[in-house]
Amino acid sequence: MTMLHIVNKSPFEKTALDSCLRYAQQDSAVLLIEDGVYAALRGTSLSEKMRRALETVKVYALEPDLKTRGMDQSRLLDGVELVDYGGFVDLTVAHDIVQSWL
Amino acid sequence: MKFSVLVNEGPYQHEASDSAYHFTKAALEKGHEIFRVFFYHDGVNNGTRLATPPQDDRNITQRWSALAEQHNLDLVVCVAAAQRRGIIDADEMKRHGKDANNIAPGFRISGLGQLIEAGIQADRLITFGD
Numbered sequence: 420m421t422m423l424h425i426v427n428k429s430p431f432e433k434t435a436l437d438s439c440l441r442y443a444q445q446d447s448a449v450l451l452i453e454d455g456v457y458a459a460l461r462g463t464s465l466s467e468k469m470r471r472a473l474e475t476v477k478v479y480a481l482e483p484d485l486k487t488r489g490m491d492q493s494r495l496l497d498g499v500e501l502v503d504y505g506g507f508v509d510l511t512v513a514h515d516i517v518q519s520w521l
Numbered sequence: 522m523k524f525s526v527l528v529n530e531g532p533y534q535h536e537a538s539d540s541a542y543h544f545t546k547a548a549l550e551k552g553h554e555i556f557r558v559f560f561y562h563d564g565v566n567n568g569t570r571l572a573t574p575p576q577d578d579r580n581i582t583q584r585w586s587a588l589a590e591q592h593n594l595d596l597v598v599c600v601a602a603a604q605r606r607g608i609i610d611a612d613e614m615k616r617h618g619k620d621a622n623n624i625a626p627g628f629r630i631s632g633l634g635q636l637i638e639a640g641i642q643a644d645r646l647i648t649f650g651d
Contacts, residue, residue, distance in 0.1 A: 427536070427537070508551055512522050512645075517645055521648065
Protein backbone atom coordinates (compact mmCIF):
# COMPACT_ATOMS: atom_id res chain seq x y z
CA MET A 420 0.00 0.00 0.00
CA THR A 421 1.55 3.26 -1.07
CA MET A 422 0.61 6.78 -0.14
CA LEU A 423 0.51 10.04 -2.07
CA HIS A 424 1.20 13.14 -0.01
CA ILE A 425 0.03 16.44 -1.49
CA VAL A 426 1.71 19.63 -0.24
CA ASN A 427 0.34 23.01 -1.35
CA LYS A 428 2.22 25.33 1.02
CA SER A 429 5.52 27.11 0.48
CA PRO A 430 8.14 25.42 2.68
CA PHE A 431 9.51 28.90 3.40
CA GLU A 432 6.24 29.95 5.05
CA LYS A 433 4.66 26.85 6.59
CA THR A 434 5.80 23.58 8.10
CA ALA A 435 3.47 21.33 6.06
CA LEU A 436 6.29 19.87 3.95
CA ASP A 437 8.43 19.29 7.05
CA SER A 438 5.62 17.34 8.71
CA CYS A 439 4.96 15.43 5.51
CA LEU A 440 8.59 14.37 5.05
CA ARG A 441 8.78 13.31 8.69
CA TYR A 442 5.91 10.87 8.18
CA ALA A 443 6.36 9.85 4.55
CA GLN A 444 7.46 6.23 4.31
CA GLN A 445 9.93 4.76 1.89
CA ASP A 446 8.61 4.54 -1.68
CA SER A 447 5.68 6.84 -1.03
CA ALA A 448 5.24 9.89 -3.25
CA VAL A 449 5.07 13.61 -2.57
CA LEU A 450 3.25 15.86 -5.03
CA LEU A 451 4.03 19.58 -4.77
CA ILE A 452 1.24 21.86 -5.96
CA GLU A 453 0.42 25.60 -5.67
CA ASP A 454 3.08 27.32 -3.49
CA GLY A 455 4.42 23.87 -2.60
CA VAL A 456 6.36 23.87 -5.89
CA TYR A 457 8.96 26.21 -4.34
CA ALA A 458 10.28 23.16 -2.47
CA ALA A 459 11.39 21.64 -5.78
CA LEU A 460 13.87 24.45 -6.61
CA ARG A 461 17.61 23.98 -6.57
CA GLY A 462 19.87 26.44 -4.78
CA THR A 463 17.60 27.18 -1.82
CA SER A 464 18.14 26.68 1.92
CA LEU A 465 15.91 23.62 1.59
CA SER A 466 17.63 21.94 -1.36
CA GLU A 467 19.90 19.70 0.72
CA LYS A 468 16.98 18.39 2.74
CA MET A 469 15.02 17.73 -0.45
CA ARG A 470 17.99 15.90 -1.97
CA ARG A 471 18.01 13.58 1.03
CA ALA A 472 14.25 13.12 0.81
CA LEU A 473 14.57 12.23 -2.88
CA GLU A 474 16.64 9.20 -1.87
CA THR A 475 13.61 7.59 -0.20
CA VAL A 476 10.49 9.13 -1.73
CA LYS A 477 9.40 10.09 -5.24
CA VAL A 478 8.85 13.83 -5.64
CA TYR A 479 6.53 15.30 -8.27
CA ALA A 480 5.71 18.94 -8.98
CA LEU A 481 2.64 20.25 -10.81
CA GLU A 482 3.96 21.92 -13.96
CA PRO A 483 1.12 24.45 -14.46
CA ASP A 484 1.68 25.77 -10.92
CA LEU A 485 5.44 25.98 -11.54
CA LYS A 486 4.87 27.91 -14.79
CA THR A 487 2.34 30.21 -13.12
CA ARG A 488 5.20 31.25 -10.85
CA GLY A 489 7.56 31.95 -13.73
CA MET A 490 9.73 28.87 -13.39
CA ASP A 491 10.44 25.74 -15.40
CA GLN A 492 12.29 22.42 -15.27
CA SER A 493 15.72 24.12 -15.51
CA ARG A 494 15.31 25.48 -11.97
CA LEU A 495 14.42 22.13 -10.41
CA LEU A 496 16.39 19.68 -8.31
CA ASP A 497 17.47 16.54 -10.17
CA GLY A 498 14.99 13.74 -9.62
CA VAL A 499 11.88 15.90 -9.36
CA GLU A 500 9.36 14.83 -11.98
CA LEU A 501 6.88 17.25 -13.52
CA VAL A 502 3.24 16.29 -14.05
CA ASP A 503 0.23 18.09 -15.53
CA TYR A 504 -3.32 17.80 -14.12
CA GLY A 505 -3.79 14.51 -15.96
CA GLY A 506 -0.62 13.24 -14.30
CA PHE A 507 -1.98 14.48 -10.96
CA VAL A 508 -5.09 12.34 -11.52
CA ASP A 509 -2.94 9.33 -12.49
CA LEU A 510 -0.93 9.69 -9.26
CA THR A 511 -4.10 9.62 -7.15
CA VAL A 512 -5.16 6.46 -8.99
CA ALA A 513 -1.76 4.80 -8.53
CA HIS A 514 -1.65 5.35 -4.75
CA ASP A 515 -4.14 3.73 -2.38
CA ILE A 516 -4.20 6.61 0.06
CA VAL A 517 -4.06 10.31 -0.75
CA GLN A 518 -3.31 12.81 2.01
CA SER A 519 -3.39 16.59 1.58
CA TRP A 520 -1.16 18.36 4.11
CA LEU A 521 -3.22 21.54 4.47
CA MET B 522 -12.23 5.06 -10.72
CA LYS B 523 -14.73 6.92 -8.56
CA PHE B 524 -13.57 10.23 -7.04
CA SER B 525 -14.99 12.70 -4.57
CA VAL B 526 -13.53 16.17 -4.17
CA LEU B 527 -13.58 18.35 -1.04
CA VAL B 528 -13.08 22.12 -1.34
CA ASN B 529 -12.35 23.93 1.95
CA GLU B 530 -11.26 27.33 0.67
CA GLY B 531 -13.13 30.22 -0.91
CA PRO B 532 -12.70 31.32 -4.54
CA TYR B 533 -10.09 34.03 -5.27
CA GLN B 534 -8.61 33.43 -1.82
CA HIS B 535 -5.58 31.46 -2.78
CA GLU B 536 -5.64 28.65 -5.31
CA ALA B 537 -7.59 25.71 -3.91
CA SER B 538 -10.80 26.36 -5.86
CA ASP B 539 -8.78 26.52 -9.09
CA SER B 540 -6.79 23.38 -8.28
CA ALA B 541 -9.97 21.50 -7.36
CA TYR B 542 -11.66 22.57 -10.60
CA HIS B 543 -8.71 21.61 -12.81
CA PHE B 544 -8.34 18.27 -11.02
CA THR B 545 -12.06 17.51 -11.41
CA LYS B 546 -11.97 18.43 -15.09
CA ALA B 547 -8.86 16.33 -15.74
CA ALA B 548 -10.37 13.33 -13.94
CA LEU B 549 -13.54 13.57 -16.07
CA GLU B 550 -11.47 13.90 -19.24
CA LYS B 551 -9.68 10.69 -18.31
CA GLY B 552 -13.02 8.91 -18.04
CA HIS B 553 -13.20 8.74 -14.25
CA GLU B 554 -16.42 9.30 -12.33
CA ILE B 555 -16.84 12.24 -9.96
CA PHE B 556 -19.27 11.04 -7.29
CA ARG B 557 -19.57 14.44 -5.64
CA VAL B 558 -17.81 17.77 -5.07
CA PHE B 559 -18.41 18.95 -1.50
CA PHE B 560 -17.87 22.58 -0.50
CA TYR B 561 -17.10 23.14 3.18
CA HIS B 562 -15.89 26.05 5.35
CA ASP B 563 -15.11 29.10 3.15
CA GLY B 564 -15.40 26.75 0.17
CA VAL B 565 -19.18 27.38 0.23
CA ASN B 566 -18.45 30.80 -1.31
CA ASN B 567 -17.84 28.94 -4.59
CA GLY B 568 -21.62 28.55 -4.76
CA THR B 569 -22.95 32.12 -5.00
CA ARG B 570 -24.27 33.19 -8.40
CA LEU B 571 -23.99 36.87 -7.37
CA ALA B 572 -20.20 37.02 -7.57
CA THR B 573 -19.13 39.29 -10.44
CA PRO B 574 -15.39 39.10 -11.07
CA PRO B 575 -13.83 41.41 -13.71
CA GLN B 576 -14.55 40.27 -17.26
CA ASP B 577 -10.94 39.40 -18.00
CA ASP B 578 -10.73 37.18 -14.91
CA ARG B 579 -12.01 33.63 -14.61
CA ASN B 580 -15.48 33.25 -13.14
CA ILE B 581 -14.93 30.39 -10.72
CA THR B 582 -18.61 29.85 -9.88
CA GLN B 583 -19.78 29.88 -13.51
CA ARG B 584 -16.97 27.48 -14.35
CA TRP B 585 -18.27 25.00 -11.74
CA SER B 586 -21.86 25.45 -12.95
CA ALA B 587 -20.86 24.80 -16.57
CA LEU B 588 -18.87 21.68 -15.63
CA ALA B 589 -21.81 20.46 -13.53
CA GLU B 590 -24.20 20.90 -16.42
CA GLN B 591 -21.90 19.21 -18.88
CA HIS B 592 -21.16 16.19 -16.70
CA ASN B 593 -24.21 16.10 -14.43
CA LEU B 594 -22.01 16.73 -11.38
CA ASP B 595 -23.34 16.77 -7.83
CA LEU B 596 -22.06 20.03 -6.29
CA VAL B 597 -23.01 20.10 -2.61
CA VAL B 598 -22.62 23.08 -0.27
CA CYS B 599 -22.52 22.41 3.48
CA VAL B 600 -25.67 23.91 5.02
CA ALA B 601 -24.19 25.08 8.33
CA ALA B 602 -21.14 26.65 6.68
CA ALA B 603 -23.43 28.22 4.06
CA GLN B 604 -25.82 29.77 6.57
CA ARG B 605 -22.97 31.46 8.40
CA ARG B 606 -21.73 32.99 5.15
CA GLY B 607 -25.07 33.93 3.57
CA ILE B 608 -25.20 31.27 0.88
CA ILE B 609 -28.91 30.53 0.57
CA ASP B 610 -31.27 28.62 -1.73
CA ALA B 611 -35.02 29.12 -2.16
CA ASP B 612 -35.96 26.71 0.67
CA GLU B 613 -33.50 28.25 3.14
CA MET B 614 -34.72 31.70 2.10
CA LYS B 615 -38.27 30.77 3.10
CA ARG B 616 -37.24 28.95 6.25
CA HIS B 617 -35.24 31.90 7.57
CA GLY B 618 -37.50 34.64 6.26
CA LYS B 619 -34.82 36.17 4.01
CA ASP B 620 -35.61 38.45 1.05
CA ALA B 621 -33.36 36.74 -1.51
CA ASN B 622 -31.34 33.67 -2.37
CA ASN B 623 -28.06 33.34 -4.21
CA ILE B 624 -27.24 29.68 -4.85
CA ALA B 625 -25.65 29.18 -8.27
CA PRO B 626 -27.02 26.76 -10.92
CA GLY B 627 -25.84 23.20 -10.41
CA PHE B 628 -25.18 23.66 -6.68
CA ARG B 629 -27.40 22.32 -3.90
CA ILE B 630 -27.33 22.84 -0.14
CA SER B 631 -27.21 19.80 2.12
CA GLY B 632 -25.62 18.42 5.27
CA LEU B 633 -22.27 16.99 6.33
CA GLY B 634 -23.66 13.48 5.89
CA GLN B 635 -23.14 14.08 2.17
CA LEU B 636 -19.42 14.47 2.77
CA ILE B 637 -19.27 11.25 4.78
CA GLU B 638 -21.16 9.45 2.03
CA ALA B 639 -18.84 10.95 -0.58
CA GLY B 640 -15.88 9.56 1.35
CA ILE B 641 -17.45 6.11 1.67
CA GLN B 642 -18.77 5.76 -1.88
CA ALA B 643 -15.68 7.03 -3.72
CA ASP B 644 -12.41 5.17 -4.20
CA ARG B 645 -10.52 8.41 -3.46
CA LEU B 646 -11.48 11.60 -1.64
CA ILE B 647 -9.16 14.42 -2.71
CA THR B 648 -9.00 17.47 -0.43
CA PHE B 649 -8.19 21.02 -1.57
CA GLY B 650 -7.90 23.92 0.83
CA ASP B 651 -5.77 26.39 2.71
